[in-house]
Amino acid sequence: MTRRFHPALAAGLLACLTLSGFEAVSAQENEAVMPLPASREELADRLTEAGLSAAGVNAIVAVARDGIVLDTKVADEAQLPLGATKIGGLPDLPRGTAWPMRPAYDGAETLTAQFNADAANLYADAGMAPPWMPQTEGEAFLATRKRANDEAMAATLKIMRESGAEVDEKDVAGITGLPPEAAAKAAAEQRLLAENVARPFPLPFIAQVDLSSLSNQPGFDKALPATGRLLFFYDMPVLPASHEPRANAGWKLIHDDRPVTELERKPLPKALADFPGAASLKAAAVAPRPVVTTVPVGDAGWDAVGEIDGNDTALYSQWLFSLGWPTADGGGNHQLGGWPRAIQAGMQATSQLAANGLDAGSGETFQTEAGKRLLSGAGQWHLVLQIGTDTATSYPFPGALYVLMREEDLAARNFDRAWVVYEQD
Template sequence: MGLEMPKKAPIAWPESREDLLASLQGAGLPAGTALHLAEQAQPALLLETGLADETQIPLGASKIGGLPDLPLDMAWPERPPYEDAVERARAHRLEAARLLSEATRPGSWMTPEQARLFSRERSDLASAVESVFPLAFIAQLDLASLSSHAGYPALLPHHGRLLFFCDYWERPPGFDPYTAAGFRLIWDRTPVEQLERKPAPAALAAMMGERWNSLFRPAAVTARSVFTAIPPSDRNFDAFAHGEDAGTFWDEDSDEIRYEGWLARFDTPDSREGPNHRLGGWPAPLQNGMQAMAKLATHGIYCGTGEAFNTAEARRLLKTAYRWRLLLQIGRDDAVGLLPSGCLYVLMREQDVRARAFDKAWMVFQND
């Protein structure tokens, strides 16, 4: 059996556009290509976490995990039963039965005790999707404090807090229109003296100690301004002109390989080293298609199959999928207890951010 080689720790994103350009040039990209990519780079805030005693984090301050600070008259956000709860619950119960059966096979990867635990989890999840259920608290961002940093997204308000909740247990996929019930992005402008740190709902507290937790250890957030580069999978990537007389030259057999190798040096949102969370900037995708999913799913189109993209309506809608941009990325955070694999992406259109219509955000979960 071969040994798994340890992954190299990611290097830090450049803190200026000039440093990013120099790094691109050092990767062997042509001068014009490197300059074009640097011009496309976007500022962002890396959100670095440090575990903290909940009592030491001030009310309304930025945090990931822990308990949310909500207005006195606001209850912990819940989702209704999913509109397709019958189908979801049936799939979970079938999986629960399969897991019990799997444990009886010779050479099974599970012990009978493990099978019972995993099967019970699936059965409980089947009941949960059919019921009103509290959303897990993921992050709280103090916009007034964060806006003092150079990498702060220009379109975001400079006051209040953004709070992000999601159905961490179910993690509804971004290609499903019914995912809308499974997350909440809230812009709260309540004065700090009118906030209350809400206790965990009983349904979430009961999950503590189980294999699938939806309450996380609290971590204070420190922001660092950086410049992020556009991934080739993003719909805003302009692909460059081809040919010696077409201006900036992009050779897919060499430049793209160099560029993707250069991007991989910085971060993947499910790395152990982090920081894997960011506000604004370009995303670090684990898969392709998050903008297309956001566009189609918010128009009621289930796009979990390739056929969904081939309809005339989908092709029409996808012409403006590029307008969906990253607002918030939450990746792996072992100390907090978040996402041993995968990443949560919150996307919005610029027009909705300008209108402060944070209820029009979309969430995509990706797993490598």
């Protein structure tokens, strides 16, 4: 599954420490994020100001792509027209079309075991034995977990001291996890997920894009269809691991070209309404804004840039940080088409391997003959939609969703072959 973390332990530790050695990182994160350029001329000027040579600027601008940022604001969904672009809320599907469901995940028993293990750890990190375990087993599990946490804490403190951080051990004493009540609630959600991965479940609705109204606006990515609507559904409770081939059960991208008069707004399925965790987004209206996007460094698409000076590459990489990630507080985190604002490297390679049945979570896969053969085509994966952090929709995760398709599949309108990568910063 996707990378998991215990936010209470990490957040509590960072909040209680005086980490002088990490102040520069925090300051950088707090700097104002620059908006994406609105034109290629603006892009060239900003890259020049960043110190790139004329050749470097020309190389980056040459492979820039048009895109549309989907700015949002809280909306009364009843006031939004059927078929309109929106993030969250309820989907507008043709009458008689069922809400998309996912099947049970392949190898669900391993996912069930992982979620149950996460639930047990949440209890133990809060100083409680998991209540479903016999007393002796639960106490032993609690003691083992405590030792592991103590060892991890000691190792973390050692690294911080060695890096020059100022650490007061009294400030971190007793930080082990969520408060008991919150831990029990979070563990109950994990236990429910352990059951849900082994059975069909409705997919949460994420976004709807009216391509017909956007295709004649500046910034529209011509690789996308010019008519109809895109509807994106994604398994938010599970967050399927992008690198695993079985993850594709956890999303659905629909291209609907029916007339608006045939649409109806679907009610939220009971299973999603009753789910105790994050299973739906609030409706947000969208204002489109044309932008020019640039290629990320460290993925297959970078090959399109060609040979540029190493100093230009370093300066460009630094310049990309000024754009921030689609997890910033300032908005502008959703995007239609263009190049993605990648948080990590390798989403094209991950998509190419996993979509072809290879687990991209292991470095060994990249070294196999099959992996190398597939990676030669990784640059064909094209961003369709990017969904990031958004207070208007109450998007709950510290990361972004990237919906990608091969350019040949986009041209053939094979939307069932989309791949979704979740990245977090």
